[in-house]
Amino acid sequence: MKIATSVTLAVFLAVIPTWGSAWWAINRLEVFPVSETVWEVVAGVGTSAADFWCGAGDFAQRVIGVPAVARIYIWKPIGPSVTRPGRKAVQFSMSPPAGADTSTGYSLTVKRAGDNLARHTAVWYCYQYDGPAIWDRW
Numbered sequence: 001m002k003i004a005t006s007v008t009l010a011v012f013l014a015v016i017p018t019w020g021s022a023w024w025a026i027n028r029l030e031v032f033p034v035s036e037t038v039w040e041v042v043a044g045v046g047t048s049a050a051d052f053w054c055g056a057g058d059f060a061q062r063v064i065g066v067p068a069v070a071r072i073y074i075w076k077p078i079g080p081s082v083t084r085p086g087r088k089a090v091q092f093s094m095s096p097p098a099g100a101d102t103s104t105g106y107s108l109t110v111k112r113a114g115d116n117l118a119r120h121t122a123v124w125y126c127y128q129y130d131g132p133a134i135w136d137r138w
Contacts, residue, residue, distance in 0.1 A: 021083075023063060025055035026126050031063075032083040034091055038075050043088040049108045050125040052078070056092040057122025066094060068120035073102065078110045 022030040029051060030042040041055035053072075060066045073096040081089035090110045096102050100114025108125075109115055 023059060025058040027051055027054045027058070029055040030084070031055055031059045034082060037095065038091050038093045040081060040083055040089045040091045042081050042084045043078075043090075047088075049110045050128060052090045052110045053108065053117060053122040054126040056090070057117070057119055057124075058126055060092075060094070060119045061123055064094070066119050068118065070094060070119045071116045072119055072122050073097070073100070073116040074110060074113050077113055 022032060025031055025041070029044055029047065032040050032042065034040050039056070039059055041052050041059070043052070056072050060070070060072055066072075071094070073093050074090060075093040075097055076091035078088055078090050081087040082091075083089070096114045096116065101112070102114045102116055104116060105112075
């Protein structure tokens with residue numbers, strides 16, 4: 001019995017730093033700082049482009065405190081996560097990567113570096129969920 005308790009405690013203590021470093025967006029996606037100016041929104045099951053933008057906008061609003069009209073840029077398009085190995089993620093920043101095309105298209109995407117939205121528009125996607133009430137996701 002003591003061995004099982006010790007193993008459980010060791011596993012719990014190994015996972016604590018990972019849990020503690022994540023910030024959870026309103027749509028329950030994990031957001032991690034990658035550098036001082038870049039943060040990563042990690043995909044969950046069935047995550048859409050709108051979900052990634054919601055996570056980025058919510059982080060920019062509630063953690064960084066950027067103004068509503070400030071632009072959020074895709075720093076690195078959807079690909080392997082650097083903070084959660086084996087998962088997909090999108091990296092965002094308040095400035096575009098060097099040489100990126102920052103013109104906006106007509107469709108919402110997370111596949112092009114430099115694509116951008118105003119912070120208030122990104123947060124707007126947090127409230128466009130068509131299913132049950134947002135708190136039912138927990």
